[in-house]
Amino acid sequence: MFIIPWRHKPPLLPSQIQALKEAEQERRKPHEKHHIFPQASREWFEGKKIDIDEYTIPLEVEKHRSIHRGERGGPWNAAWRKWIFDNGDATKEEIFRYAGQLIYEFELFGPIVPYWKLPPPLPPGY
Numbered sequence: 305m306f307i308i309p310w311r312h313k314p315p316l317l318p319s320q321i322q323a324l325k326e327a328e329q330e331r332r333k334p335h336e337k338h339h340i341f342p343q344a345s346r347e348w349f350e351g352k353k354i355d356i357d358e359y360t361i362p363l364e365v366e367k368h369r370s371i372h373r374g375e376r377g378g379p380w381n382a383a384w385r386k387w388i389f390d391n392g393d394a395t396k397e398e399i400f401r402y403a404g405q406l407i408y409e410f411e412l413f414g415p416i417v418p419y420w421k422l423p424p425p426l427p428p429g430y
Contacts, residue, residue: 335365336362337419340359340360344381345385354399359403362414
């Protein structure tokens, strides 16, 4: 009998099993959808042909609220306001590059999904 090895799912390593368990626990915590591009600047982004509702990240509630805590949307919105003021003629590519920079700086993690969609499910059987 000839067995093609990639047709059979290899057993998961203990570290992979642990990572999947942690991901499942994280998914069960309450989350809120975070607009990567602030809603307060919706008109500016629309002028740049960016539909801000296409780009949200589900964040744990406390994380989401912490980046918006404070006046006028907190540090997340403040960072965008300053950048938009300094880079009003930015290209779409520059805008997306800055969004990635902010995601990194604020230590956000998660799938980017449209506002009206649910995040993708974990792989079946894990």
